[in-house]
């Protein structure tokens with residue numbers, strides 16, 4: 001069994017519903033079990049700043065899928081929920097990024113794990129550390145909570161707004 005952490009973000013339409021729907025679809029996948037979902041955080045857009053605020057969560061799951069198969073599963077959920085791939089770092093119905101897959105390093109053309117930009121993103125690290133404060137950067141061995149502590153935007157960027165609830169039951 002493989003353990004993975006995903007980051008989910010939405011900044012279009014009913015953002016909470018999109019996140020809930022994405023978590024539900026992940027959990028309904030026959031080879032994925034969602035184990036934990038962080039609180040929902042409302043965050044200022046990073047990168048392209050002239051866009052609506054995001055809601056972000058991090059999910060911990062176990063899966064028998066290979067990392068590339070998990071990426072395909074994430075992309076099919078993005079497509080199902082109507083994500084338009086137009087602007088880099090631009091608005092999205094829902095975006096699913098694989099942060100960590102076991103403690104593996106993966107360098108493929110279409111998949112890099114650990115996610116390249118995760119350690120510079122408080123909207124990823126805050127919910128990640130909330131669900132597991134002992135998780136380490138597999139490359140450096142540093143605890144992500146320590147990486148978060150030295151981040152300047154870690155304090156004001158985010159606000160807890162709620163929970164994704166009741167989506168963890170398999171039918």
Ligand SMILES: Nc1ncnc2c1ncn2[C@@H]1O[C@H](COP(=O)(O)OP(=O)(O)OP(=O)(O)O)[C@@H](O)[C@H]1O
Nearest residue numbers: 088089090095096097098099110111112113115117
């Ligand atoms: N760890 C990963 N998780 C998800 N996608 C990845 C990962 N590594 C590489 N990719 C590739 O990144 C491509 C572009 O992803 P996407 O359009 O979601 O980028 P983005 O969300 O705008 O920016 P960012 O990558 O900074 O979050 C995907 O087609 C995918 O193949």
Ligand SMILES: Nc1nc2c(c(=O)[nH]1)N=C(CO)CN2
Nearest residue numbers: 009043044045046054089123
């Ligand atoms: N706050 C926030 N900013 C972002 C996000 C996101 O999920 N949350 N996703 C991006 C592209 O992946 C770019 N910028």
